[in-house]
Amino acid sequence: MIEVRAFESSDARKVVSWIDDFEALIMWSGNSGFTWPFEAGQLADFHASDPGRRLHVATDPDGTPVGHFMLRTDPSGRSVRLGMVVVSPAARGQGYGEAMVEAALGRAFADPAVEGVDLGVYSRNTGAMRLYERFGFRRERTEPKATLVAGEWWPSITMSLRRDAWGATERLRRGRPEA
Ligand SMILES: CC(C)(COP(=O)(O)OP(=O)(O)OC[C@H]1O[C@@H](n2cnc3c(N)ncnc32)[C@H](O)[C@@H]1OP(=O)(O)O)[C@@H](O)C(=O)NCCC(=O)NCCS
Numbered sequence: 001m002i003e004v005r006a007f008e009s010s011d012a013r014k015v016v017s018w019i020d021d022f023e024a025l026i027m028w029s030g031n032s033g034f035t036w037p038f039e040a041g042q043l044a045d046f047h048a049s050d051p052g053r054r055l056h057v058a059t060d061p062d063g064t065p066v067g068h069f070m071l072r073t074d075p076s077g078r079s080v081r082l083g084m085v086v087v088s089p090a091a092r093g094q095g096y097g098e099a100m101v102e103a104a105l106g107r108a109f110a111d112p113a114v115e116g117v118d119l120g121v122y123s124r125n126t127g128a129m130r131l132y133e134r135f136g137f138r139r140e141r142t143e144p145k146a147t148l149v150a151g152e153w154w155p156s157i158t159m160s161l162r163r164d165a166w167g168a169t170e171r172l173r174r175g176r177p178e179a
Pocket of ligand 1: 027028084085086087088091092093094095096097098099120121122125126127128130131
């Protein structure tokens, strides 16, 4: 359904066009430091400034970009952070997000040293949380004052997925619960 490839600077304009307003920017990128108006140069600089940020673009079968995510391995090499997950507004609700998270986890766990994947999600983002829970992510802890947006604190939740839990949901998803 989707192909995943490394982000290139020329993708920045497209990805930026999927972020409609400041609240959407925060919802997507948390405390990454982006500012509104969000411009392609910010994302290209973010990408170029740290090779540890492995940005990816998901494309549909005709090569049109439909989504974006980032993987970042922590210094221990045992944990990967999944972040900056977004599907283009026009493509939402058609399974791209699920396919993209599946591809992201496949990439993260392809490294046998990786024991778990974690992510941060704002508590108001219930749709995204449901999507992550479907893969076996569990809520670990809440930060009540994660980000101040228009005078209101947005709580964030750290979710994590251990390799064994991922393996179990993968087998279920592939219809091989006994494998
Ligand atoms: C979250 C997001 C990536 C999901 O992408 P998507 O392509 O719409 O997701 P899918 O079509 O694969 O849906 C998979 C499941 O996700 C859940 N879901 C995702 N977004 C949802 C929403 N806005 N409302 C309700 N459920 C949602 C549902 O459980 C859905 O299952 P269903 O098919 O039974 O309805 C997309 O809504 C998005 O880009 N949101 C803005 C950016 C963002 O919030 N990113 C997450 C940061 S942590």
